[in-house]
Amino acid sequence: MSAGTYTPAPGAAPVSRMIAAQAALETRMLLRNGEQLLLTVIIPALLLTLFSVVDIVDTGRGESVDFLAPGVLALAVMSTAFTGQAIATGFDRRYGVLKRLGASPLPRWALMAAKTLSVLVTEVLQVALLTVMALALGWSPQGNPLSVALLLLLGTAAFSGLGLLMAGTLKAEVTLAAANLVFLLLLVGGGVIVPLEKFPDAVQAVLGLLPISALSDGLREVLQHGSAMPWGDAAVLAGWAVLGLGAAARWFRWE
Numbered sequence: 587m588s589a590g591t592y593t594p595a596p597g598a599a600p601v602s603r604m605i606a607a608q609a610a611l612e613t614r615m616l617l618r619n620g621e622q623l624l625l626t627v628i629i630p631a632l633l634l635t636l637f638s639v640v641d642i643v644d645t646g647r648g649e650s651v652d653f654l655a656p657g658v659l660a661l662a663v664m665s666t667a668f669t670g671q672a673i674a675t676g677f678d679r680r681y682g683v684l685k686r687l688g689a690s691p692l693p694r695w696a697l698m699a700a701k702t703l704s705v706l707v708t709e710v711l712q713v714a715l716l717t718v719m720a721l722a723l724g725w726s727p728q729g730n731p732l733s734v735a736l737l738l739l740l741g742t743a744a745f746s747g748l749g750l751l752m753a754g755t756l757k758a759e760v761t762l763a764a765a766n767l768v769f770l771l772l773l774v775g776g777g778v779i780v781p782l783e784k785f786p787d788a789v790q791a792v793l794g795l796l797p798i799s800a801l802s803d804g805l806r807e808v809l810q811h812g813s814a815m816p817w818g819d820a821a822v823l824a825g826w827a828v829l830g831l832g833a834a835a836r837w838f839r840w841e
Contacts, residue, residue: 604692608700613707616670625665625769626712631719633779634658638723643780648810655720655727656805657778662712663738664798667705667745669769675701675753676761684840694840702746709742729808733815737808740823741801747830748797754838777802797826 645653776798804819
């Protein structure tokens with residue numbers, strides 16, 4: 587037995603370990619929340635199945651699922667990175683959870699990194715589930731998986747920034763209502779289920795600049811048409827990411 591065997595060694599754990607532990611906690615809390623599970627899994631899965639099986643919306647030539655699957659993947663990213671994160675973070679802020687965690691050895695930037703990592707883990711599960719369902723419905727994806735991954739990461743950054751901005755500046759109840767309202771509006775007008783070509787030309791130009799439209803269109807270009815990386819859509823997502831994350835960093839209030 588060497589000297590110092592029972593000597594306490596107080597101190598914070600490495601930041602990487604703290605981030606991993608907090609991300610695991612955030613993920614478990616998200617998956618146990620019935621409302622979040624409805625937004626992140628059940629609604630996208632139902633929409634994919636319903637509109638693929640029942641001919642309700644004219645999605646153009648080819649199988650409906652080939653048009654719908656990329657849009658539903660974009661919807662899944664929005665539901666987790668924007669709606670779910672905005673609501674969860676907003677109520678964490680209201681109940682003082684963020685304030686207390688901000689005073690812990692876990693740095694504030696590491697807390698946000700853990701929340702982002704939790705979002706990415708949830709999205710991997712969503713994409714895997716929805717992909718299996720779409721393949722079972724007859725989906726025939728094309729294109730480069732790396733282009734798809736880049737678009738999903740850009741979409742996650744864009745929606746995360748906007749979600750954190752909303753959660754950090756509005757009251758929790760307002761965030762809850764606003765996030766769900768935006769989710770419904772973008773579901774209808776973001777090219778997820780209804781093609782943007784169905785809207786008037788003047789409206790199309792505006793809707794095409796929305797992050798959900800850029801992500802849906804970009805994924806569709808790659809997965810449905812086998813195109814190369816759609817840099818125009820990627821640029822729109824990158825612009826929203828810079829705008830949202832920059833504004834959240836500037837105006838996010840911890841109390």
